[in-house]
Amino acid sequence: MAAMAQNKTKDNRAWLGVLPVMLIVAFSGVIPLMTVVNYSVQDILDFNTRFFVGFEWYRETLTDPRFIDAFLRQLGFSAAVLAIEIPLGILIARGMPTQGLRASLLLVLLATPLLIPWNVVGTIWQIYARSDIGLLGVTLNQLGFSFNYTAEPLHAWLTLLAMDIWHWTSLVALLAFAGLTSVPAACYQAAELDGASKWQVFRHVELPRLKGVLVIAVLLRLMDSFMIYTEPFVLTGGGPGNTTTFLSQYLATMAVGQFDLGPAAAFSVIYFLFILLFSWLFYTSVMRSEEDS
Amino acid sequence: MTWMAWTLPTAIFFAAIALALLVLIALELKRPTLTSRGWLPMATTRGDRFFISLLGAAFIHLLWLGLTPWNAFYASGLASVWLVVIMAKG
The missing domain is CATH 1.10.287 (Helix Hairpins)
Structure with a gap:
């Protein structure tokens, strides 16, 4: 045993196998990120004219009320998305048949929204929710609700949330379904013999086995909702006013619309750091609770 | 490397991180972490x-x-x- 452990530490040839991945990550992730950091400390007038400004763009971004508002909106959106999609996805997965034709049909149906490109989803909902010609908008108005997502911030938010839930709950449901199929039938039989309630079966039999896939689901939805761009851009264009302008949209306006490369780079680094922090905090807390249990 | 828009402070910053990673690798080989x-x-x-x-x-x-x-x-x-x-x- 001791000899095996010694061999493991001495034989590092396996690292050669990881080398191509490291090179690809460096080429597509690390080097571009370093370039963005370089941009973030300079005032770039054109390709050859740039001045070192230190942390000035960072200070400007962090004290910019529009950035703070967009950041708070982003946090609210991600929190709402997670609070709805995760329980709903689990609920759908628990209600699904585990085998047979119905199970296959439901799986295909669930996967369908995931196959639709973001801009198409935005367009579908943009038309669907319109108060003049959209099925949803017209129906709500016929029912007596004065619904207009282009003028009312609350309606715009609800439409955005409904769109995101429609698009992405399937992902959570499919992951949870995969987790649930791995629960051995013997566990359910044992719980039944013990007279466990439905909630107890979920809490003590299913949930511990779902933890792994739920970590992936929450991380994917957190990161994806935190960098949402295309759907709100197509659906609301950030409006009415700036009420649905999220971080990435504000960033795109700055970088591509105004070509403020220095401030946009500082914004990107801050944005990246927050995503890194949230993902790390979440991952660490889940791993800790797993170790504790 | 001009396209990366390097500045001296950022070059020093990234060099320091790279050096720290090398030190960590060397330490790991010499005294594996616990x-x-x-x-x-x-x-x-x-x-x-x-x-x-x-x-x-x-x-x-x-x-x-x-x-x-x-x-x-x-x-x-x-x-x-x-x-x-x-x-x-x-």
Whole structure:
């Protein structure tokens, strides 16, 4: 045993196998990120004219009320998305048949929204929710609700949330379904013999086995909702006013619309750091609770 | 390398991180890390503590720049202390 452990530490040839991945990550992730950091400390007038400004763009971004508002909106959106999609996805997965034709049909149906490109989803909902010609908008108005997502911030938010839930709950449901199929039938039989309630079966039999896939689901939805761009851009264009302008949209306006490369780079680094922090905090807390249990 | 728009301070910053990673690799080969528990609320390896130090240092700078009008060098000093403390006692 001791000899095996010694061999493991001495034989590092396996690292050669990881080398191509490291090179690809460096080429597509690390080097571009370093370039963005370089941009973030300079005032770039054109390709050859740039001045070192230190942390000035960072200070400007962090004290910019529009950035703070967009950041708070982003946090609210991600929190709402997670609070709805995760329980709903689990609920759908628990209600699904585990085998047979119905199970296959439901799986295909669930996967369908995931196959639709973001801009198409935005367009579908943009038309669907319109108060003049959209099925949803017209129906709500016929029912007596004065619904207009282009003028009312609350309606715009609800439409955005409904769109995101429609698009992405399937992902959570499919992951949870995969987790649930791995629960051995013997566990359910044992719980039944013990007279466990439905909630107890979920809490003590299913949930511990779902933890792994739920970590992936929450991380994917957190990161994806935190960098949402295309759907709100197509659906609301950030409006009415700036009420649905999220971080990435504000960033795109700055970088591509105004070509403020220095401030946009500082914004990107801050944005990246927050995503890194949230993902790390979440991952660490889940791993800790797993170790504790 | 011109397209990367290098500046001397950012070059020094990235060189320092690369050097720190090399030192960590050398240390790992010479004295493999053990998971240990210090001030932080979870058991960490040497690499974990390095990551936490860097992330914490970045946020010390962001908080300083966002909340105070003072020079960022003070934040860098504070971040250096944080880095040493976490690496040694974290």
